[in-house]
Amino acid sequence: MKNQIIKGTFILSAAGILTRMIGFYYRIFLSNTIGATGIGLYQMIFPMYGLCISFAVTGIQMAISKYVAAGYARKDYRGILQILKAGLSISLYLSIFISFVLSLFSGFIAGEIIGDVRCQHLLKLAAYAIPCCAIHGCIIGYFLGKSQTVIPAAAQLFEQISRVGVVYIIALLTAKEGEYLSPNAAMAGLFVGELVSTLICLCALGREVYSIKGLLKNIDSSDTASHKKSDIITETNYHKKILLLSYPITLSRVITSIIMSFEAVLILYCLKKYGLGHEESIRIYGVLTGMAMPFIFFPSTITGAISAMILPSVSESESAGDYVKIAKTTTTVVKYCFSIGIFFATLFYIYGYGIGTTLFHNTDAGTFISILSWLCPFMYLGSTLSSILNGLGHTKITFGVNLSVAFSKVAFIWLLIPVYGIKGYLWGLLISEILSAFLLLFFVKKYTHFKYDIRDCIVLPCFTTVLCVLPSIAVHYLLNSYFSAPLFALCASICLAAGLFGFMLLKPNIT
Numbered sequence: 001m002k003n004q005i006i007k008g009t010f011i012l013s014a015a016g017i018l019t020r021m022i023g024f025y026y027r028i029f030l031s032n033t034i035g036a037t038g039i040g041l042y043q044m045i046f047p048m049y050g051l052c053i054s055f056a057v058t059g060i061q062m063a064i065s066k067y068v069a070a071g072y073a074r075k076d077y078r079g080i081l082q083i084l085k086a087g088l089s090i091s092l093y094l095s096i097f098i099s100f101v102l103s104l105f106s107g108f109i110a111g112e113i114i115g116d117v118r119c120q121h122l123l124k125l126a127a128y129a130i131p132c133c134a135i136h137g138c139i140i141g142y143f144l145g146k147s148q149t150v151i152p153a154a155a156q157l158f159e160q161i162s163r164v165g166v167v168y169i170i171a172l173l174t175a176k177e178g179e180y181l182s183p184n185a186a187m188a189g190l191f192v193g194e195l196v197s198t199l200i201c202l203c204a205l206g207r208e209v210y211s212i213k214g215l216l217k218n219i220d221s222s223d224t225a226s227h228k229k230s231d232i233i234t235e236t237n238y239h240k241k242i243l244l245l246s247y248p249i250t251l252s253r254v255i256t257s258i259i260m261s262f263e264a265v266l267i268l269y270c271l272k273k274y275g276l277g278h279e280e281s282i283r284i285y286g287v288l289t290g291m292a293m294p295f296i297f298f299p300s301t302i303t304g305a306i307s308a309m310i311l312p313s314v315s316e317s318e319s320a321g322d323y324v325k326i327a328k329t330t331t332t333v334v335k336y337c338f339s340i341g342i343f344f345a346t347l348f349y350i351y352g353y354g355i356g357t358t359l360f361h362n363t364d365a366g367t368f369i370s371i372l373s374w375l376c377p378f379m380y381l382g383s384t385l386s387s388i389l390n391g392l393g394h395t396k397i398t399f400g401v402n403l404s405v406a407f408s409k410v411a412f413i414w415l416l417i418p419v420y421g422i423k424g425y426l427w428g429l430l431i432s433e434i435l436s437a438f439l440l441l442f443f444v445k446k447y448t449h450f451k452y453d454i455r456d457c458i459v460l461p462c463f464t465t466v467l468c469v470l471p472s473i474a475v476h477y478l479l480n481s482y483f484s485a486p487l488f489a490l491c492a493s494i495c496l497a498a499g500l501f502g503f504m505l506l507k508p509n510i511t
Helices: 002-033 035-044 046-074 077-104 106-114 117-145 150-174 184-217 221-274 278-297 300-319 323-359 363-391 395-420 422-448 454-482 486-506
Strands: none
Touching: 002 035, 002 150, 002 278, 002 300, 035 046, 035 117, 035 184, 035 278, 046 077, 046 106, 046 117, 046 221, 046 300, 046 363, 077 106, 077 117, 077 184, 077 221, 106 117, 106 221, 117 150, 117 184, 117 300, 150 184, 221 278, 221 395, 221 422, 278 323, 278 363, 300 323, 300 363, 323 363, 323 422, 323 454, 323 486, 363 395, 363 422, 395 422, 454 486
């Protein structure tokens, strides 16, 4: 199982890093194609889009992953098919209904909730992508439960390539010199990317179902006959199992997404109270969410891959009653996630301003990246701890933690932005993430009894970070002194630090 986690994490991380690198190019391309205001409008619809996805698929995907892992541990192939069928049917029906409602009320949502009628067409385009998200989300949940990551990685990668390719073609065919494209082009790319990902997942699932049915044919006819009646009796129970496990996760994500949608509106309102105009408020929001935040989330590709693999692993170990393995796995995961967080917090703090000014030619983006760097240790650790609790079936705890943190963010927006501007939001975000990480750490410690100490989680990661970052600072200084190529100096320095850290992270007894 340990090798499966490492292999799966590596595949998902590699695909995620490549996807994020393409995404960085995409963000830079968008900033020059649709402008900061266009990015702001594009980002403003994502909390609502995320709300719809959360309601339709997020909790169901995790439930499928957990039950498929347990099913393969028991070799219950018939149950696996039933779980997959139940999850897909629930998610698909929900997504179609939500897509219809979003499209029907797009004008009201844009004007009255988001606060900008220009978002109406963006919401309508987003509605078409929701059923695709539901289908490939459930299928990815199945493959992650089986600890197979090639299909999720391929779907993720080709989704991003398709998205960028479509927007690039639209820009090539329709862009006029000196004019920005409509954000509708970005939404068209989003839909095509989701569609391509869905087609890849459906092809892979067809082969999987054929393989499982072949295994079931090997069961003798009398055993098959005895299963038919029980399958009819328990088919409804599979739907109940999916719903009972998924509803706290879904409810948590839905409420969080609602609050995030409210956050977007509240941030704009509070920025106006601070003294900024409407267009300037949208521009600042676009820089924060469309330029700065993607860099902060970049390393979460690795910790997100760990989270995706740890949930089915914990579920399988719990099914087997092996709580010693759960404790050991949790100890290792906490150690590595916190190490990754400390390293990237330091890296973004040092190079954040240079990233914003060199890549986006925007000083605000550089300032935001430097301030947001302190989120890294707590944000990366928190997502993994949530997966461990969900894998153990404690979804109500993650719901409670996420809800309390979401409300704390709203409070900080309301209290700090009118006084300190957007920096007040960044400080509030940091406090909220620290609160979330420590609450989750408390509950994971309670239910897994894993061991950790200051030396492994803080002292050694800090020492390792210093050893990796100092040479990169020297290289950055030398390259800037002798060459007039700031982008090359920045990339070379960051790659050197990241390469050294990756080498030392994989070496035993160093972190």
